[in-house]
Amino acid sequence: MASRMSIISDDPALSEELKKTFQRDDWQIDSYAQPLQARGVLLEQAFEPRVVVVAMRVLSQEALDELKSLHDSMECGEWIYLIADQEQSPSAQVNRLAFDVLDQPADLERLALLAQRAWRSALTRWHLRHYTTTERKRFSFEAYQGTSPAVEEVRSLLKQLSDVPLSTLIITGETGTGKGLVARILHYCGERHKEPLVELNCAALPKELLESQLFGHEAGAFTGARTRHHGLFEQANGGTLFLDEIGDMDLELQAKLLKAIEDKKIRRLGGEREIDVDLQIFAATSVNLEQAAREGKLREDLYHRLSVFSIHLPPLRTRKEDMMDLVPRIVAEFNLKANKKIDVIPNKVWEQLMAYNWPGNIRELRNVIERCVLLSKDEVFPARWLQLPDSETASSRQPSSDEAALLVPLDGSMALEEIDRMVIQKALKLNNFNVTEIARVLGTTRETLRYRIQKYDLKQRA
Ligand SMILES: Nc1ncnc2c1ncn2[C@@H]1O[C@H](COP(=O)(O)OP(=O)(O)OP(=O)(O)O)[C@@H](O)[C@H]1O
Ligand SMILES: [Mg+2]
DSSP states (O other): OOEEEEEEOSOHHHHHHHHHHHHHTTEEEEEESSHHHHHHHHHHSOOOOSEEEEOOSSOOHHHHHHHHHHHHHSSSOEEEEEESOTTTSOHHHHHHHOSEEEESSOOHHHHHHHHHHHHHHHHHHHHHHHHHHHHHHHTSGGGSOOOSHHHHHHHHHHHHHHHSOOSEEEEEESTTSSHHHHHHHHHHHSTTTTSOEEEEETTSSOHHHHHHHHHEEOTTSSTTOOSOEEOHHHHTTTSEEEEETGGGSOHHHHHHHHHHHHHTEEOOBTOOSOEEOOOEEEEEESSOHHHHHHTTSSOHHHHHHHTTSEEEEOOGGGOGGGHHHHHHHHHHHHHHHHTOOOOBOOHHHHHHHHHSOOTTHHHHHHHHHHHHHHHOOSSBOOGGGTOOOOHHHHHHOOOOHHHHOOOOOOSSSSOHHHHHHHHHHHHHHHTTTOHHHHHHHTTOOHHHHHHHHHHTTOOOOO
């Protein structure tokens, strides 16, 4: 696409010459005789040039003030000034506004190169500015979408929490309810947003690895530790450490974590020195931590320390009115990503969406909509790709005892691992290979389940 340039010049012959020169380089050009004229078009029609070339024979203070105000109200263009009369022009002011200033008559080849450089600079600035605003927007309070009272309440709690200097916070909620999203919102809307947000899934790593990931290690701390490693506590210093699936952390490690939180100090594995850390810790879990604490899977003291502040995210099935807000937004998002144009959601689609229970919550909703949008052929949302289990049966269905039961020989003919494999295989079949649902049924995490599916080679059906 051609890049946009504006030329502001009170010299028609020069203006024409510049136009011809730049058009050869594929610029899309509009030109104005006076700054005031340019102002009307550029600001009102939102034509945003990346480069503005100003070549005025007479650059009065009035014209300059006008140019300055135009310069300040436009977004990210670079300005090149061609100055005819060095004596007369108020050059300090020009210098402040300009990407570069050339004497007239200017070497046109040099000017063309300069315009290219100005264009790159403008583009970089534009990208940076947009990147920052979109990231901030992505994780603003509004990113946690929905209009139901429950969601409003979560949003208002988020606003409150982002004002408090949190040292620890627990985020609870079923899988796919937005725990990761909420952690990001709280980080990016909070005081520590300029510092790093570092995330670790406690379910994904074995204990030893988790420990060295968290606390780091010195060279030679254990076999294989060849160099010093800065752990996540250090990497997140100043910012936020987000511990996902905290319920899956080993008890011994929990004690170490608690100590680090309380002392605000850590020690690398194999290290002598204590290192001060100052950060906030968010812990997320989809299991009931209170119950986990009662059952001894989570240290009570850690539970109490973490849960000074807590936020619970409601499942989608308890706030289905949010679908009216979420579905169109998600459809629009994937329309854009996949270059599709769905703008009709038929009644029967709504009925199915509303009737379903959404055990995988918003993540599942997003996945289903993504599939439908990708496979759509026209502007109508395709009902046939919803493929939701019949909700009536799915929600109230208790598999008949035969179907749901498993006969396990306890005569030593089957090893524990084989039994494990059998249980997972059966659950996969019963729940139509829905990993999220099976993880819930078996009271484990998706990560653990995926790991075992891979380990036992229980691949999804093609
Ligand atoms: N209220 C919401 N508004 C918009 N998007 C949401 C909302 N809640 C969740 N999402 C989106 O749903 C997806 C799943 O959310 P997220 O990964 O935060 O869930 P989670 O609770 O961390 O799940 P898990 O326990 O499985 O890790 C993400 O794409 C997230 O952006
Ligand atoms: Mg998550």
